[in-house]
Amino acid sequence: MLFTAFKVVVAIAACLCIYLTGTFVIRSFTHGPPPEPEIGRLRKVNYRYRCTVCGTEVTMTAAPEDEVPNAPRHCREDMNLVVEGGEW
DSSP states (O other), X not given: OHXXXXXXXXXXXXXXXXXXXXXXXXXXXXXXXXXXXXXXXXXXXXXXXXXXXXXXXXXXXXXXXXXXXXXXXXXXXXXXXEEEEEEO
């Protein structure tokens, strides 16, 4: 009798945990993406970066007005600037 009661309590606790986890996941879908930066605050650039580990190349076409963009990371390393086109 005691073992059966223990199994029922464990089953109810497991159902509650599964329900709460599912509710959390479903609620996370309701959050929208972060707002995009203002278009007027970006400038057009033409920077090309290459990963030194695997050779992947990335082209950056927009950057903040007042800042020099940081190199993106790939394979957990900073990418090297290959072509600096500056502003278009």
